[in-house]
Amino acid sequence: MGTGVATARAGSGEDIINAERQLSVLQNAKRHWRALLIASVAFSAGIVFAYDTVTNGASISMPSFLLYFGEIGPTGPYLPSIWTSLWTAMSSLTQALGAILVGFVSDRYGRKWPSCGAAVLTLVGAAMQYVAVPRATLMGGKMISGLGIGAVMATATTYIGEVSPLKLRPPLQTCFVVFVLLTQGLALGVIRIFVPDIREQAFRTVIAIQWAVGGLAVITWAVAPESPIYLIKKGKIEAARKVMHKICGPNNPDERLGYEIQAIRAEQELEMNNNATYASCLQGHNRKRALTNVYFLITAGLEADYSFDIGIGGFGLARISRRNVVLLGLVVNLLFMVIIGALYWVLNKGALWAIAVLMNLLISIQAAFLKGAGGPIAAEIPSYALRAKTLSIGICAQTFTTWLFNFITLYMYNVDSRNLGARTGFIYAGTSVFLLAGAWFLVPDTTGMTTEEIDRAYELELAPRRFQKQALPFVDRHVLKISLA
Template identity: 50%
Template sequence: MGGKDTEAVAAHIEKATNVTDDAAERGRLIQEQERQLSLWATVKLHPRAVLACSVAFAAGAMFGYDQISNGSTIAMPAFMMYYGDHNESGLYLPSIWTSLWTSMTSLLQAVGAICVGMISDRFGRKWPGVMAGILSIVGTVVLYYAKSRGALLAGKMVCGLALGAGMAIGTTYASEVAPLKLRVPIQTILVVFIVFMQGLAMGIVRIFVPNTDEQAFRNVFAIQWAVGGIFAVTCLFAPESPVYLINSGRVDAAEKVMKKLYSSKFSIDDRLAYLVKTISEEQEQQRISAGSYLDCLRGSNLKRTLTVMFLYSTANLGGAAFLSQSIYFLLTLGLPSVHIFDISIGGFALAIIVILLTGFIGKFLSRRRMLLMGCLINLAFLVVIGCLYYASGMGPSWAIAVLMNILISIQTSLMQAVGWPIAAEISSYRLRVKSLSIGVFAQTLSTWVMTFTVPYMYNVDSGDLGARTAFPFAGITVLLVIGAYFLVPDTTGLSTEEIDRLYEDKVSPRRFSSFVTHDVPRVAE
């Protein structure tokens, strides 16, 4: 960052921090009071803030639909007839193209997430989000009209760029505008939106499976125009993030936005003062005026960044790339395509139910414990799936199909739905957009590596491991259990200021749950 840029940001922060300590303290007490409200009471108190979080839900819908349309269309008979090759066993897709179609989408998602982190610091969250939605529409046009394998790859890459940017913007925006009490539920609902759109996309693909005309898979692509457009429109009508406005020195604009988002029952001026004070303290702790990606790797932020990367990558490293290609993989086992899609649709419906049950269980178990439990269950399932390779007959193949779809539910609910909210909470305000962009980058980079590798592991023209493909992921899951135990904290009920202090004091993440906040009088609901 140049000297002039640093001086400009320093001037912004100096202007933003022109608030009284008394007002900031009253703002802290407001947050402490709201911490004790029920979820429903918080929703009723701040309905417009909840509505603004639809930016994240729209991003999740776009991401979820593309994941399935990108991964499942390759198993459609019409797609295989148009882009596939023949051998003595029948139609198949060359491993190199299967790998490129799935992995390059993920690689460009990583690029999009990193680029939007820098862009959104300069231009905010709103307009980069709009551009990500428009870019998704452009990529869909290329997909729809693609005649060659290379053109199809180009369309998938453009869509991947849009998805990475959209998810980084959506998760960051929601973490910045959501009331403290709702941050975790909103991140959980985001995962529900992703899974719902995955199930919807799977149902749409299932409708077109019997149709062997090329228009069948092109119709699946065409629907992406709608989800990309919805995200663009949602960002267009959403207010700008108050955190971005404060960081850019536009405190008056931040105040206007906060008056739109939050209830006037408590002082907006005090709430603003506390937010400004928190951001300015983060600046002082780092002794620099503006956050950069390098700052995410300095001091206590290094552990926070590594934890964010870990949480965003657990599912991929634990076999999600293998599970995401389950339809095509199960075709190689000789199972009928229509029934494979039926099982997959049921798997996504089960995932939504399990996620909602996880929210209920979360009242009794910490998110840290649920993540550890999810990793252990994941390990057990992968070992069983791998062992079924050695059983003969079609029965084991059907068992593999069922287990893989149940495991999708477990990974989604006990790894993603539990881990992503923690990742959104542990980064500082000043570095949040960059930290979460790095998290999305790690998620998409791990997806790229795994999705490129997996087809070479199980495909008939390569490794031909079959169900034994689960064994390497079982070994990686052992490492995930160790990482989750030592890296992941329980942040339930902790504010960003408190999390900042715990990391600065070098408190072990395993002991965050023993942190006790200052007691404040309980407010009437």
């Protein structure tokens, strides 16, 4: 595709994208049903993650598992705490490692085959767990599975953003989260079927189901098209054109391709970032983008019962300022945590009921406010060149902090440790203050903005609260380069 033709088509592509901004989410979904189907490939990564997460926690509570891997004490069989901690912790840590490593691999080999390979790793890990006799072998299997899960989750988040149209990205990212939570609920139901069975085969069957889950991910990624953004970055324009025709069908694929080509080339020239590295994520204005991404992706561990609330929060994002939603969610969290902490000194059963109600209500609210708004922002913030690595950093931070906070909270709350009880709410009220400050200075309102417009806002070093007001429409980046010189 010649430079002149690409520029002309880029202008036309920009007009098409701007016109689609005026359409509703439903109208865009009808127009881009092919893109929806292709982006849904990433949901298979969510299934793998969800089932493994539930299996990791629920299987060790099964009587059959306890009888096989446990020890006999004065009061009956029990699992040594060191092993229960290691099985959970090492899986989370290798997920973090997998997320970081796939950043190198996906920039070199694309999104499709690294995801497929990561899914194969989960099959290998499940096989080790299935045949495990010593506890160490079981841990090794969980670590291998964790490596694959971290990798496929990081790539899946990137893939959704690169194959879906602008107006559909927030709903798709929200659907991804909902899909994970619904799968976790389904997995709990499946495991519950095997709980009464005390035979060894009961817990091994629960583990074996991971082969079906991982196998689905292998197949879906194997038949999925490669990311057109990756192909453009590698100079494989003809391959990118074919993929764009699959994604867009009759909806002006060549014009959209020209738009993406011009945007990516201009970004590479402006930042001289053809060989993106993890160090690049922490340099210049990319540092703020990476920190913002990490800020959102460390939010994890929501209960499956509240997936409906995430849906409510996510599908309203096209019309509501995401930044304001996040700030409001943090203020609500701060107030609730202070109230919960204060209820520690109210010594009656009513206070216990109040704490229970407030905690459940807070989970539901934060599912809609922070998870519903935060996921799309985290996926949209990175530049084209650093998207894979930035999201890898975010997923790594998410898995690590999930493990860390689970450990710290139990230590603070439990009777045999610090015994803070409901006063733990004051600790999290304090973290809410820090998060609120971070949100004010880091979190922009990217509602309805393209990657190019977000790039421009960061390049102009706009305050996050002024992204919508001062970010100019996308024009030729060479003009911007001259104006900034």
